[in-house]
Amino acid sequence: MRKSVAYVLVGIMGMSMLLTGCSGQKEAEKSVEHEKTEAETTPYGKYEETVVYTVGKNTPGSPRFPEGDDYENNAYTRYMLEELNIQNKNEFEAATGDAYNQKVSMAIATGKIPDVMMVDRTTLKQLVDNDMIADLTESYEQCASDRIKEMYDSYGGRALDMATFDGKLMALPSTACDNVPTFLWIRQDWIDEVGMDAPATLDDLEKILTAFRDKDPGNNGAGKTIPLAISRSIGGSYGALFQADNIMAIFGSYPRQWLKDESGNVFYGSTSDETKEALGFLADWYKKKLIDPQIAVRDDIESTIVNGQCGAFFGPWWAPDYPLNDARKVDEKADWRPYIISGKGDGAITAYTQNPASEYYVVRKEFEHPEILPKIASLLCDKLVYEDYNYEPIVAYNKANVDSGVKPVGILVNYSTATSDMYERIQKAIDGKLDPEELNIDDYSQYLKCSDYLKHPDEPSPDEWSGYMSRMVGAKLMYETEVTGVDPVYFGQTRSMKLKWANLNKLEDEAFIKIVTGEEPVDYFDTFVSTWKSTGGDSIVAEVEEEIAQQ
Amino acid sequence: MKKKRMAGQAGYHAMLMPGMIFLIIFNVVPMFGILMAFEDYLPAKGIFHSAWVGLENFKYMLEIPDSMIILRNTLIIAIGKIVLGTIVPICFALLLNEIRNKLMKKGIQTVVYLPHFLSWAVLAAIVVNIFDYNGPINSLIQSMGHDPILFLGSNTWFRKILIGTDVWKEFGYGSIVYLAALTGIDPGLHEAAAIDGANRFQRLRHITLPGIMPIIMLMVAMNLGNILNAGFDQVFNLYNPIVYETGDIIDTYVYRVGLLGQQYSFATAIGLLKSIVGCTLLLSANGFAKKFANMQIF
Amino acid sequence: MIRSKSFQSRLADGIIWAVVLLMTAACLFPMLNMIAISFSDKSAAAGNMVGLIPVQFNLDSYRMLIEDHQFWRSFLISVLRVVLGTALNLILVVLMAYPLSKSSREFRGRNFYMNFLIFMMLFSGGMVPLFMVVNKLHLIDTIWSLVLPGAVPVFNVILLMNFFKSVPASLEEAARIDGCSKLGILFRIFLPISLPSLATIALFSIVGHWNDYFSGLIYMNKAANYPLQTYIQQLNVDITKVTDASQLQNLAAVSNKTLNAAKIVVSTIPLLVIYPFLQKYFVTGMVIGSVKE
Known part of the structure; x- marks a missing residue:
């Protein structure tokens, strides 16, 4: 008996090798420095033999592939194979969000990550600490096209700084072009119905929302109308749908942002007195039933907009594409219009600027071709957009509405002023100052929608309406609005944040939603701030200050 | 004689062998992962080479205010589910056993077992739909002249909803075990008792209940070992930030903060502590069952 | 069956019916x-x-559902998983429950195995190390990753073991005298009289395999390989998290309540189909008919 137990133990010990990375068999280091080929040192040089690279792919909600295509074989992968002779093999594919994050987390835990993948800032730091990803400094120098470098530089170095550790470029970020100001999107037809003027101040807005609540212009039935929809996170997501940021900025509140006060001290925007005031204001509106009563559990604000329950929300210039396009399909009288709500009604607003690097693409450390990433970025974000925009298979993809998220590597690099530039170009084409044929593919398809809209502005199709309302009305408003930018001073993650940030975030989410829904009085904000500080906030503020000082 | 017995023993070992191999590969080997609880696990270094930090992760657990909240939530939700999730199915089984109309009985059984078959991924959609602010239950409440209630966003209601919907999902299926036990009671006993003039209630007390008592004890004891499992799938699919305070349980916390947050060591430490407590409870429950019901689970 | 017709009894009947029907309606x-x-x-x-x-x-949503290739692919994966997983579960449960149902005098290793099993049930290394093992065995993205890690449902082993314990020793003794081997006893004596218990356990396995969305989420690296429940769970992925304009520009109507409802309805049909078949075993008495002591 005792003997058999011993056998079992030996067996188990043997099998526990299943858990260890094959630490014994490290790849033989390549001592022979081979001469670098042209493909390895230029943006568009083509490899002689097909380079197969593995990818961790975050997938879009509905890719809408044509029959037979998939994430490893589609117009983009074929284009890349043709141009650079590279082929992706997907290590994993998972929906953007928790499902993808979970795959990344699992891959890191096992110590084996794909050759190329997208990660967030926290994970990037983790990968750098673990020495799992390649230094891209040299590859970027050699293999990023001039335009790509120009694009990154349009952020004044802020974008690449975010991906630089100890002077080494460890990732290529997707850039996030300016997406503020966001606007109030509101049902113009409802405003007309209740016989009021377009809003410019918070007071105006309150009167209109009250009228929405009382007069039920959408015939939803008593109490069913949602005058204003706001996300349950309340605010602090840059350029996103359903944030209350426009209102909060009027109070001088910039939630979830790291800022400096006049005397140069770092503070966290969610804990400021201004935020308390702004939350109190929102709580008052909630109490008056001007804000969605189900804000705390509402997962799907879009559906309330599509089915005509909702009268207003805050959102960026592209809101007509999503979700308002669907709203138009259901009800073509739903006349959503953008307005700027400012403190004094003069249209001058402040808004916090965003992290210029929204997501990071990394290359596995041992991968033989780290230059593949800058090459892919150059191919997809420069050559394809500015030279090969007539490449037939991808044009066909766009026409068939295939999601551009099916690209094997979804990196997006663009100028910081991309949206305003786009508006200017399309406007010029419409005015006849620019030959539409010279527009790139995206702009051209939007130009067509806009010019179709202008042919019959009284009865546009939902797509024409979306194209015009976003590019010619939304983007224009964005282009013309005077915005005073408030630059957050920190976007990274400190040591203590690793363990404590999730909890502090939780605390913050809860406090915000509770105060707004009136479950706790406004003064509960002070309790929140002191709990926030004592459970780690104070030490994190100190760490942020320290890290800023080091930069 | 002795030789024959040894041969018998080998037969028994052989029968257990296939299962044991699976258990060793998929249960024992991963247990080396428990080491992570005592390390600052760095993926690049692996489980056997990461820095040893002793009880640091456990100390941290005690430091954060969340620990108490999560433990409290887990216990309240789990105990609520165990108590109601035992009583309701027993009552239902006893009631159903009294129904003689075979066709109806079968129809009812088919219906009440149904929710059990659905996963929480699916049921969450159904529950959210039913408890929606504009949904059927609130329509009912409004028609009785009350204000609608934001069930899934209310810290007073959320745990009740969790317990209630869990009991709703499982009572039918839970009654299967008891119905099976009821059919195992010798009908002759009932007949004899009826002839002796025992009424329904007396028969229930003296024949039926003692007849199913072993299985009741077994189920309760098994459930006690689950006292720290408040139901990941259910909570995960129903909770939202406003009800973290009452709804966040150990497992959801480990997943959210530990796995998605890549705090592997911290997550493992919590999981380990949970297993130890669960183990202690189950062993005591077994002892309890042995002492008072004269039977044991294992 | 003797039926008393007293008022009390009828009232009791009425209450019983009312309660049972109310719960059924719920x-x-x-x-x-x-x-x-x-x-x-x-x-x-x-x-x-x-x-x-x-x-x-x-029938719009069903018409759309028929054209949803991924739904049907996932559906087939789930069916295959249930078949393989349940078969494996049953074989292992039966083989393990029988020796463990013996007393430690008859089978001297019994307590060691039993304690081992309990330990396995209570402790786990957690999700991450198990993933590493499955990964090392190259089971990721295969049906086996959904079937093998849970091959031994310890709880079911204990349930069946407890049932086997209640099988009268005289039955086994008689068979042994007739010269039956251990396996022979198991298959000829124990299995036939424990069919209802086996059906219950099979049901546990089928439901467990069919409804598990989580292991699909972890072990399947490609959405094409998701079993049905994982597919359905992924329908709920919150679209508001996507803030990138170019991705959003192509999003179609997302909240598709009717289509999702159709998917849910269709996903439960297989269970409804096999249910009556399994139900048959619950109703017949479990011990009635076997030798009385």
């Missing part, structure tokens, strides 16, 4: 509501207007 309503939604008009469903009867009855 189970039925949400399901019927879901079915009604799946047959309703999209906007009526989105507006919470559907009760027990479809509003503007139509």
Whole structure:
């Protein structure tokens, strides 16, 4: 008996090798420095033999592939194979969000990550600490096209700084072009119905929302109308749908942002007195039933907009594409219009600027071709957009509405002023100052929608309406609005944040939603701030200050 | 004689062998992962080479205010589910056993077992739909002249909803075990008792209940070992930030903060502590069952 | 069966019926509501207007569902998983439950194995190390990753073991005297009289395999390989998290309540189909008919 137990133990010990990375068999280091080929040192040089690279792919909600295509074989992968002779093999594919994050987390835990993948800032730091990803400094120098470098530089170095550790470029970020100001999107037809003027101040807005609540212009039935929809996170997501940021900025509140006060001290925007005031204001509106009563559990604000329950929300210039396009399909009288709500009604607003690097693409450390990433970025974000925009298979993809998220590597690099530039170009084409044929593919398809809209502005199709309302009305408003930018001073993650940030975030989410829904009085904000500080906030503020000082 | 017995023993070992191999590969080997609880696990270094930090992760657990909240939530939700999730199915089984109309009985059984078959991924959609602010239950409440209630966003209601919907999902299926036990009671006993003039209630007390008592004890004891499992799938699919305070349980916390947050060591430490407590409870429950019901689970 | 017809008894009958029917209705309503939604008009469903009867009855969502290749692919994966997983579960459970049902005098290793099993049930290394093992065995993205890690449902082993314990020793003794081997005893004596218990355990396995979305989420690296429940769970992925304009520009109507309802309805059909078959075993007495002591 005792003997058999011993056998079992030996067996188990043997099998526990299943858990260890094959630490014994490290790849033989390549001592022979081979001469670098042209493909390895230029943006568009083509490899002689097909380079197969593995990818961790975050997938879009509905890719809408044509029959037979998939994430490893589609117009983009074929284009890349043709141009650079590279082929992706997907290590994993998972929906953007928790499902993808979970795959990344699992891959890191096992110590084996794909050759190329997208990660967030926290994970990037983790990968750098673990020495799992390649230094891209040299590859970027050699293999990023001039335009790509120009694009990154349009952020004044802020974008690449975010991906630089100890002077080494460890990732290529997707850039996030300016997406503020966001606007109030509101049902113009409802405003007309209740016989009021377009809003410019918070007071105006309150009167209109009250009228929405009382007069039920959408015939939803008593109490069913949602005058204003706001996300349950309340605010602090840059350029996103359903944030209350426009209102909060009027109070001088910039939630979830790291800022400096006049005397140069770092503070966290969610804990400021201004935020308390702004939350109190929102709580008052909630109490008056001007804000969605189900804000705390509402997962799907879009559906309330599509089915005509909702009268207003805050959102960026592209809101007509999503979700308002669907709203138009259901009800073509739903006349959503953008307005700027400012403190004094003069249209001058402040808004916090965003992290210029929204997501990071990394290359596995041992991968033989780290230059593949800058090459892919150059191919997809420069050559394809500015030279090969007539490449037939991808044009066909766009026409068939295939999601551009099916690209094997979804990196997006663009100028910081991309949206305003786009508006200017399309406007010029419409005015006849620019030959539409010279527009790139995206702009051209939007130009067509806009010019179709202008042919019959009284009865546009939902797509024409979306194209015009976003590019010619939304983007224009964005282009013309005077915005005073408030630059957050920190976007990274400190040591203590690793363990404590999730909890502090939780605390913050809860406090915000509770105060707004009136479950706790406004003064509960002070309790929140002191709990926030004592459970780690104070030490994190100190760490942020320290890290800023080091930069 | 002795030789024959040894041969018998080998037969028994052989029968257990296939299962044991699976258990060793998929249960024992991963247990080396428990080491992570005592390390600052760095993926690049692996489980056997990461820095040893002793009880640091456990100390941290005690430091954060969340620990108490999560433990409290887990216990309240789990105990609520165990108590109601035992009583309701027993009552239902006893009631159903009294129904003689075979066709109806079968129809009812088919219906009440149904929710059990659905996963929480699916049921969450159904529950959210039913408890929606504009949904059927609130329509009912409004028609009785009350204000609608934001069930899934209310810290007073959320745990009740969790317990209630869990009991709703499982009572039918839970009654299967008891119905099976009821059919195992010798009908002759009932007949004899009826002839002796025992009424329904007396028969229930003296024949039926003692007849199913072993299985009741077994189920309760098994459930006690689950006292720290408040139901990941259910909570995960129903909770939202406003009800973290009452709804966040150990497992959801480990997943959210530990796995998605890549705090592997911290997550493992919590999981380990949970297993130890669960183990202690189950062993005591077994002892309890042995002492008072004269039977044991294992 | 003797029926007393006293008033009291009838009142009791009435109450019993009322309670049972009420509980039944509580189970039925949400399901019927879901079915009604799946047959309703999209906007009526989105507006919470559907009760027990479809509003503007139509088959649109089912028509769309038929064309959804991934749904059917996932459906087949789930069916295959249930078949393989349940078969493996049953074989292992039966083989393990029998020796463990012996007393430690008859089978001297019994307590060691038993303690081992309990330990396995209570402790786990956690999700991450198990993933590493499955990964090392190259099971990721294969059906086996859904079947093998849970090959031994310890709880079911204990349930069946407890049932085997209640099988009269005289039966086994008789067979042994007739010269039956251990396996022979197991298959000829124990299995036939424990069919109802086996059916229960099979049901546990089938439901468990069919409903598990989580292991699909972890072990399947490609959405094409998701089993059905993982597929359905992924329908709920919150779209508001996507803030990148170019991705959003191509998003179609997302909240598709009726189509999702249809998917849910269809995903439960296989269980409904096999259910009556399994139910047969619950009703027949478990010990009645075997030798009385």
